[in-house]
Amino acid sequence: MAFLTAIGLMSGTSMDGIDLAILRSDGANVIEFGPSMAVAYDAAFRRRIEASLETAKAIVRREDRPGDLAEMEREITMRHARAVSDFLLSLPAEWQKPDLIGFHGQTVLHRPHLGVTVQLGAGALLAHETGIPVIYDMRANDMAHGGQGAPLVPAYHAALARSLSEPYAAMKPAVFVNVGGISNITYVPDAGAPVAFDTGPGNTLIDQWVSREGGVPYDAGGTIASEGGVVTEVATRYLDNPFFGKSGPKSLDRNDFTLALAEGLELSDGARTLAHVSAEAILKSVAHLPAPPKLWIVCGGGRKNPHIVGDLRAGAEKAGAEVIVAEDAGLNGDATEAEAWAYLAVRSALGQPLTFPTTTGCREPVTGGQRAEP
Numbered sequence: 001m002a003f004l005t006a007i008g009l010m011s012g013t014s015m016d017g018i019d020l021a022i023l024r025s026d027g028a029n030v031i032e033f034g035p036s037m038a039v040a041y042d043a044a045f046r047r048r049i050e051a052s053l054e055t056a057k058a059i060v061r062r063e064d065r066p067g068d069l070a071e072m073e074r075e076i077t078m079r080h081a082r083a084v085s086d087f088l089l090s091l092p093a094e095w096q097k098p099d100l101i102g103f104h105g106q107t108v109l110h111r112p113h114l115g116v117t118v119q120l121g122a123g124a125l126l127a128h129e130t131g132i133p134v135i136y137d138m139r140a141n142d143m144a145h146g147g148q149g150a151p152l153v154p155a156y157h158a159a160l161a162r163s164l165s166e167p168y169a170a171m172k173p174a175v176f177v178n179v180g181g182i183s184n185i186t187y188v189p190d191a192g193a194p195v196a197f198d199t200g201p202g203n204t205l206i207d208q209w210v211s212r213e214g215g216v217p218y219d220a221g222g223t224i225a226s227e228g229g230v231v232t233e234v235a236t237r238y239l240d241n242p243f244f245g246k247s248g249p250k251s252l253d254r255n256d257f258t259l260a261l262a263e264g265l266e267l268s269d270g271a272r273t274l275a276h277v278s279a280e281a282i283l284k285s286v287a288h289l290p291a292p293p294k295l296w297i298v299c300g301g302g303r304k305n306p307h308i309v310g311d312l313r314a315g316a317e318k319a320g321a322e323v324i325v326a327e328d329a330g331l332n333g334d335a336t337e338a339e340a341w342a343y344l345a346v347r348s349a350l351g352q353p354l355t356f357p358t359t360t361g362c363r364e365p366v367t368g369g370q371r372a373e374p
């Protein structure tokens with residue numbers, strides 16, 4: 001069977017670092033999973049990326065690089081190059097010769113209504129530094145075809161759904177939820193393209209809250225939230241946002257939701273309330289799916305916050321559905337997005353669609369990504 005071996009690189013909206021994964025795929029299924037790795041950004045660099053989100057608000061055309069954004073793009077790319085080099089050194093011999101790298105870059109601006117999405121990441125520089133062909137800028141072609149430019153992970157979630165074994169294979173329909181900085185959902189029908197959209201804030205508000213009020217980057221294990229309670233009026237104000245009433249396709253910029261509605265809360269009540277908002281936002285998405293799911297598979301860092309998963313489970317169980325985390329289904333929930341970018345790179349190299357009218361609103365299924373040779 002013809003397949004390609006690809007490394008996927010994801011630096012997500014949580015801005016916590018670079019996730020790397022390697023796999024072999026024929027463009028339809030994953031033939032073999034390889035190892036994965038994470039490289040954390042230091043606090044100072046994370047703050048520089050946060051500052052870049054502000055600088056990026058001045059971008060009009062997506063190639064604009066106001067302020068220090070050109071320098072940041074180079075620095076982000078060089079950090080990815082070093083991460084790839086360390087990853088390759090750690091890999092067993094059979095994974096040493098990847099055909100491709102799928103490079104997400106760092107999103108600094110996402111304005112789907114204006115047709116602009118900007119990921120800092122210089123594909124040609126990464127190809128030069130690593131000696132490996134790089135597929136990058138995978139969101140742009142979708143937008144050029146009328147799509148939101150996000151989410152892109154649904155094609156991969158659909159492939160994972162096809163590979164589920166019992167008892168989960170029988171629990172249909174299944175949805176994958178990626179609880180990253182922002183959360184997104186993929187509904188996988190028996191036949192045809194997946195249905196997907198961003199569902200709301202995942203961890204980003206919790207991270208910003210505990211960082212500002214508690215001086216820690218995230219609420220590890222939900223311990224801060226465990227000391228507090230849900231402040232219903234605040235949760236309700238967040239959930240009254242018209243975004244939740246809209247059906248998909250829809251996607252979010254990291255800054256579309258802010259801490260403004262949580263001001264004045266005590267640290268632990270804020271962390272607990274925002275975790276509740278994350279879970280409820282995901283549950284609200286059921287109204288916009290073709291049918292209520294029977295199985296929820298939770299990926300992304302938010303699956304490690306027991307309040308998000310617990311509230312999601314409580315809501316899903318009322319509707320007769322089961323909630324599991326990726327590992328319950330034999331998947332690697334930390335590596336899912338990096339794996340997705342490896343998988344999408346293979347599909348791009350084979351000219352296959354990355355997105356569908358039902359996942360991003362593009363006019364027809366479209367491929368995407370630019371290719372840079374070393």
Ligand SMILES: Nc1ncnc2c1ncn2[C@@H]1O[C@H](COP(=O)(O)OP(=O)(O)OP(=O)(O)O)[C@@H](O)[C@H]1O
Pocket residue numbers: 010011012013014015016178179180181182183203204206207218219220221222299300301302304305337
């Ligand atoms: N042990 C933990 N306990 C609670 N939360 C955690 C834990 N580990 C990670 N997280 C949360 O997960 C976040 C990172 O998640 P992830 O890597 O899925 O996000 P991302 O890829 O940056 O986001 P996106 O999917 O939006 O691009 C962290 O910022 C933190 O909020």
Ligand SMILES: CC(=O)N[C@H]1[C@@H]2OC[C@@H](O2)[C@@H](O)[C@@H]1O[C@H](C)C(=O)O
Pocket residue numbers: 012013107109110117149150151152153154180181182183184198251252337
């Ligand atoms: C523009 C952008 O980078 N969006 C991210 C973000 O983080 C989660 C959510 O919002 C999702 O739409 C997307 O990433 C995932 C990996 C995606 O495209 O599928």
